[in-house]
Amino acid sequence: MTHRAWWLVLVNFLIPGSAQVLAGSRRLGRLGLGATLTLWALLAVGVAFFLFLRSALITIVTFEPVLWLVQGLMVAYAVLWLVLTLDTLRLARLVKAAPGARVWIAAATVVLLAVSAGGATVGAYYAGVTRGTLSSIFGGGAMEAPVDGRYNILLLGGDAGPDRDGLRPDTIRVMSIDAESGAATTIGLPRDMRDTPFSADSPLAGLYPDGFQNCDVSACKLNAVYTEAELRHGDLYPDAAASGSSAGIEAMKEAAEGVTGLTIQYYVLIDMQGFADLVDALGGVEVTVNDRLPIGGDEQLNNVDGWIEPGTQVLDGYHAQWYARSRHSTSDWDRMERQNTLIEAILTQFTPGNVLTKFEAIAQAGSKIVKTDIPQGMLSYFVDLATKTREQPIQSIELTPPTVDPDDPDFAAIHELIGTTLSPPDDSTSGEG
Known part of the structure; x- marks a missing residue:
């Protein structure tokens, strides 16, 4: 049970939703896995744009509706990861783990939660800061062409x-x-x-x-x-x-x-x-x-x-x-x-x-x-x-x-x-x- 608890906590962090598919509510697990795969796909697209189409990426991520969407998604992921982590802690059944391992398992869960849900929360905050900063700095001028190059x-x-x-x-x-x-x-x-x-x-x-x-x-x-x-x-x-x-x-x-x-x-x-x-x-x-x-x-x-x-x-x-x-x-x-x-x-x-x-x-x-x-x-x-x-x-x-x-x-x-x-x-x- 101690090994089981460690594995559940680890796979929940690496692949959110997998712990529920393996040992809990499959419906919640499928929701978590779907959100995880969607996030990975978005990150892959973002990396590809960063490497090959950087100007297009900057245009997209500085567009105000996109920043609103990013902020909303980050908040949603933070909430989802919090729910999945608390549910994983329930599935781990700490009372059946070795007494000396219970505190460490619980501490690791809290740390990994801070990394995942906390990171998403920080991302949402920075998206909001970026949106507010850009809207306060940039005006409503028209797009002008260069003159004489x-x-x-x-x-x-x-x-x-x-x-x-x-x-x-x-x-x-x-x-x-x-x-x-x-x-x-x-x-x-x-x-x-x-x-x-x-x-x-x-x-x-x-x-x-x-x-x-x-x-x-x-x-x-x-x-x-x-x-x-x-x-x-x-x-x-x-x-x-x-x-x-x-x-x-x-x-x-x-x-x-x-x-x-x-x-x-x-x-x-x-x-x-x-x-x-x-x-x-x-x-x-x-x-x-x-x-x-x-x-x-x-x-x-x-x-x-x-x-x-x-x-x-x-x-x-x-x-x-x-x-x-x-x-x-x-x-x-x-x-x-x-x-x-x-x-x-x-x-x-x-x-x-x-x-x-x-x-x-x-x-x-x-x-x-x-x-x-x-x-x-x-x-x-x-x-x-x-x-x-x-x-x-x-x-x-x-x-x-x-x-x-x-x-x-x-x-x-x-x-x-x-x-x-x-x-x-x-x-x-x-x-x-």
Whole structure:
């Protein structure tokens, strides 16, 4: 009876339902075996997709109804395995097993139950976390095709720190990605750039035909476009909210198009105040600090709360945020370079293994700080593209002095610079004698 009890507990764990077929209710056993075989089949299909059709797998598992189904199935399996395990313990008849083995058999049953039913419960929980995170991050934007073979995404860092009122897009970059190779170029736009033009189809182009001048906000600089549109011209963007955007963000996209000459398909907004949570969730980010940077303080470096010292180091969220924000001891151009360095460092260290081991914390941080109008249906495509991007160096264009004078920018020259960088002329020559 002791051997029998051990065998029943083991086969129930390995092939749920088999213990009932062998020694109990065949009806319950057939239900358990059917569910087990179905699960094995689904896992086999999932492995096959992972190995050979990974993009299709990501598309399927990030589809909200599928996540609901996965969550429901995991809960159902957890309940079924709990019932089967308790029934197996009844069939084992511990009272007839050797006295010294009873405690061990019972303990093994509890451990195996925790592995099976507990694992299914955790799977259901993570499916719910994934569903909630994706729905909170991704907007209702339309699926856009690449333009001239590229996807151009506006990256906005909204600094809503404790010492500021409202959100300001102090970090403004355009990530231009080759739609086939994944080769990426980031373009840094100074927040203080003046006379910003808007794209030809922008509703603000008619209001500011000579660029962003004579506006209602205090300073007509690039990052003030967001505030201007949000407070004064929200009626010009009636469909923005439906696509997961806002008047300010749409105006910033159109301004970025005017500056770069590129078509901006999507945006990604990161709240720099919550950015610290994401870095902490990743376990910190390694960067090389070139200059001693103050934490807090004013332009005269009064009331500084601390310093970030030079050298290669792993920054936690708090210090990474100040590495990106600090500017009183250096220039805005240095600040833009640091922000680009930080973005590249995070992209490099955002590995699948890191994400999986810290999934819940990363998901919770991401849902608080990241917002985009990229449709959820394009997630698999951009995941594949990001994988290619990570394997290549990221090129950078900084529209800062001495290349560009933000107070008097030559936008025709900027367009030429960006166009030449993204599509270099063919250097091959012919007719050599």
